[in-house]
Amino acid sequence: xxxxxxxxxxxxxxxxxxxxxxxxxxxxxxxxxxxxxxxxxxxxxxxxxxxxxxxxxxxxxxxxxxxxxxxxxxxxxxxxxxxxxxxxxxxxxxxxxxxxxxxxxxxxxxxxxxxxxxxxxxxxxxxxxxxxxxxxxxxxxxxxxxxxxxxxxxxxxxxxxxxxxxxxxxxxxxxxxxxxxxxxxxxxxxxxxxxxxxxxxxxxxxxxxxxxxxxxxxxxxxxxxxxxxxxxxxxxxxxxxxxxxxxxxxxxxxxxxxxxxxxxxxxxxxxxxxxxxxxxxxxxxxxxxxxxxxxxxxxxxxxxxxxxxxxxxxxxxxxxxxxxxxxxxxxxxxxxxxxxxxxxxxxxxxxxxxxxxxxxxxxxxxxxxxxxxxxxxxxxxxxxxxxxxxxxxxxxxxxxxxxxxxxxxxxxxxxxxxxxxxxxxxxxxxx
Amino acid sequence: xxxxxxxxxxxxxxxxxxxxxxxxxxxxxxxxxxxxxxxxxxxxxxxxxxxxxxxxxxxxxxxxxxxxxxxxxxxxxxxxxxxxxxxxxxxxxxxxxxxxxxxxxxxxxxxxxxxxxxxxxxxxxxxxxxxxxxxxxxxxxxxxxxxxxxxxxxxxxxxxxxxxxxxxxxxxxxxxxxxxxxxxxxxxxxxxxxxxxxxxxxxxxxxxxxxxxxxxxxxxxxxxxxxxxxxxxxxxxxxxxxxxxxxxxxxxxxxxxxxxxxxxxxxxxxxxxxxxxxxxxxxxxxxxxxxxxxxxxxxxxxx
Numbered sequence: 001x002x003x004x005x006x007x008x009x010x011x012x013x014x015x016x017x018x019x020x021x022x023x024x025x026x027x028x029x030x031x032x033x034x035x036x037x038x039x040x041x042x043x044x045x046x047x048x049x050x051x052x053x054x055x056x057x058x059x060x061x062x063x064x065x066x067x068x069x070x071x072x073x074x075x076x077x078x079x080x081x082x083x084x085x086x087x088x089x090x091x092x093x094x095x096x097x098x099x100x101x102x103x104x105x106x107x108x109x110x111x112x113x114x115x116x117x118x119x120x121x122x123x124x125x126x127x128x129x130x131x132x133x134x135x136x137x138x139x140x141x142x143x144x145x146x147x148x149x150x151x152x153x154x155x156x157x158x159x160x161x162x163x164x165x166x167x168x169x170x171x172x173x174x175x176x177x178x179x180x181x182x183x184x185x186x187x188x189x190x191x192x193x194x195x196x197x198x199x200x201x202x203x204x205x206x207x208x209x210x211x212x213x214x215x216x217x218x219x220x221x222x223x224x225x226x227x228x229x230x231x232x233x234x235x236x237x238x239x240x241x242x243x244x245x246x247x248x249x250x251x252x253x254x255x256x257x258x259x260x261x262x263x264x265x266x267x268x269x270x271x272x273x274x275x276x277x278x279x280x281x282x283x284x285x286x287x288x289x290x291x292x293x294x295x296x297x298x299x300x301x302x303x304x305x306x307x308x309x310x311x312x313x314x315x316x317x318x319x320x321x322x323x324x325x326x327x328x329x330x331x332x333x334x335x336x337x338x339x340x341x342x343x344x345x346x347x348x349x350x351x352x353x354x355x356x357x358x359x360x361x362x363x364x365x366x367x368x369x370x371x372x373x374x375x376x377x378x379x380x381x382x383x384x385x386x387x388x389x390x391x392x393x394x395x396x397x398x399x400x401x402x403x404x405x406x407x408x409x410x411x412x413x414x415x416x417x418x419x420x421x422x423x424x425x426x427x428x429x430x431x
Numbered sequence: 432x433x434x435x436x437x438x439x440x441x442x443x444x445x446x447x448x449x450x451x452x453x454x455x456x457x458x459x460x461x462x463x464x465x466x467x468x469x470x471x472x473x474x475x476x477x478x479x480x481x482x483x484x485x486x487x488x489x490x491x492x493x494x495x496x497x498x499x500x501x502x503x504x505x506x507x508x509x510x511x512x513x514x515x516x517x518x519x520x521x522x523x524x525x526x527x528x529x530x531x532x533x534x535x536x537x538x539x540x541x542x543x544x545x546x547x548x549x550x551x552x553x554x555x556x557x558x559x560x561x562x563x564x565x566x567x568x569x570x571x572x573x574x575x576x577x578x579x580x581x582x583x584x585x586x587x588x589x590x591x592x593x594x595x596x597x598x599x600x601x602x603x604x605x606x607x608x609x610x611x612x613x614x615x616x617x618x619x620x621x622x623x624x625x626x627x628x629x630x631x632x633x634x635x636x637x638x639x640x641x642x643x644x645x646x647x648x649x650x651x652x653x654x655x656x657x658x659x660x661x662x663x664x665x666x667x668x669x670x671x672x673x674x675x676x677x678x679x680x681x682x683x684x685x686x687x688x689x690x691x692x693x694x695x696x697x698x699x700x701x702x703x704x705x706x707x708x709x710x711x712x713x714x715x716x717x718x719x720x721x722x723x724x725x726x727x728x729x730x731x732x733x734x
Contacts, residue, residue: 071677075697082481082702099700103482189584191568201679246591254679255590256568393698397682404681408591 142319158271198252227424238413245407281353298372312382494707530616547610555670619653
């Protein structure tokens with residue numbers, strides 16, 4: 001019995017030693033970079049080509065590109081990093097990525113490997129402020145794959161069907177948004193069969209916090225110590241949402257299919273949707289006739305009539321990052337490869353409809369000729385980057401609970417505000 | 432004397448090889464079941480963030496103290512208990528009744544077994560996706576209920592009302608697993624000797640009396656097995672509630688412990704606190720299993 005146990009212990013020990021040896025980085029010879037990203041067929045097509053081209057130019061570097069659904073990849077990257085087995089290159093939304101910077105899990109950009117003379121030169125290539133979310137202590141920890149903001153897409157057919165002139169009657173204020181939606185909505189009893197507009201409910205930080213800011217409120221105070229600032233603004237916003245929901249004017253609800261996915265099909269079930277420039281590519285592939293019909297347009301994010309701040313929807317970004325635990329050689333190769341991919345900004349815009357916020361792209365004819373790119377650009381100038389602290393996902397969940405409690409459960413705006421403030425404050429105090 | 436010594440030597444030899452054969456299973460269980468439980472128990476004593484490279488800070492029972500004072504955790508306990516009681520009791524009763532009805536049929540038995548069992552082979556994600564379409568305000572659920580109740584155009588708020596969303600989650604789970612437990616009960620019923628029913632019939636027993644006096648008492652071990660299995664599955668429920676919330680349903684009414692563990696560990700990165708929650712869930716499951724074993728006294732069944 002003892003011999004058997006001894007044998008097992010020996011096998012286990014050998015496995016551990018061999019396993020540990022397997023992780024040792026070679027200082028010379030070929031390098032394999034593991035690159036995890038979210039699924040996007042259009043992007044996969046061009047990035048696979050970039051990989052082939054890059055590998056041909058750099059025969060000692062091999063790239064393994066692995067895709068997963070955008071919801072799944074968040075936990076896959078997290079668990080891989082928790083086990084110190086993270087990919088060499090990855091991208092997530094900045095709200096999810098910021099924790100990797102805060103916990104020193106990612107490597108700073110190597111400007112030389114990325115093809116820039118210096119960090120200053122790299123920064124100068126991008127629009128002002130877009131690298132701020134990934135800049136800590138003068139170092140930059142990511143390069144933007146995309147920076148996205150949302151405007152309002154309008155289906156002109158639905159407006160005309162309701163006897164409205166889309167060019168003249170599209171909503172400029174949130175008050176008009178509710179009134180116009182009232183004219184557009186169709187119901188079978190309580191059940192809405194056609195919505196005018198509806199919000200992007202899971203994305204409260206992007207689409208709804210700016211509404212509060214228009215009214216003078218804030219998510220977090222400038223000194224970062226006080227949460228849910230501006231009682232009147234928050235309560236006015238919650239009142240608006242209460243009025244929007246099934247217990248108010250019944251114009252929409254989080255429980256209906258999201259308006260953005262219905263919009264492309266032009267089925268007379270939604271007139272307006274809140275979404276990004278990328279939607280144009282999706283309309284084109286889902287419904288080319290509608291795309292080419294000229295029966296849709298994009299208008300700016302509305303503001304409240306009594307707004308004290310002119311704020312548009314927040315923009316969010318996906319940044320390519322490099323694992324800080326990868327060897328220096330791999331990190332260098334990774335930044336070289338990322339830089340190679342990002343040197344095709346115009347193709348990303350044309351084929352995937354995503355904006356890489358470089359000055360060169362913004363000034364290019366390709367960007368200027370994109371339908372409604374001016375509307376998106378002007379709204380981006382009115383907006384700011386989404387809140388991306390370590391607790392952003394939890395804060396978003398708490399705002400969701402507050403909004404849903406007033407919209408669906410009949411909780412008063414004052415009570416929902418008080419609960420939200422207490423809970424977010426507790427989160428801030430815990431940090 | 433010599434014979435006894437030989438047989439004890441043989442016994443030792445057999446025991447030794449028995450232990451060798453059991454060892455892989457024991458090792459597998461230790462690595463994949465026992466170690467994670469111990470690791471969770473250990474982690475629950477630390478303030479640990481998933482991504483942090485800093486050594487975790489030992490805080491003793493602070494995570495447990497925090498949870499016991501947290502309204503969110505108590506709400507999760509409530510949501511889990513409501514879901515478990517609201518699902519496993521109907522599951523137990525209906526699957527037993529369906530099994531008895533199917534066992535008594537002469538024709539179509541196999542077809543009914545397959546029909547009831549088929550939802551169990553679907554992944555929870557697919558099942559929830561099907562029901563998301565049904566519970567959509569314009570979906571079949573509103574249409575059926577309005578047709579039956581003659582209330583055209585009423586939205587029953589399957590996903591927006593706190594009570595309805597809990598009922599919706601129970602319905603999905605019930606639909607998915609009732610067939611699975613029907614199959615187990617049918618196997619249990621098949622094990623009851625038919626001579627008992629024949630003797631009862633000769634003595635003039637009705638079907639109802641046969642069910643209460645023969646089927647149910649002799650099915651006690653199966654009832655115990657099904658009730659424990661279904662209760663444990665209900666306590667561990669996750670994917671239905673998760674997908675409902677992803678589709679816009681309010682989280683608080685269906686924020687079961689497993690979802691709270693997931694959100695605390697994966698979304699908020701607080702793995703120490705999530706581990707403490709999973710240890711509490713483990714203790715709850717252990718307690719209810721023990722309670723059911725005690726109350727069932729399954730070893731008393733003899734033919």
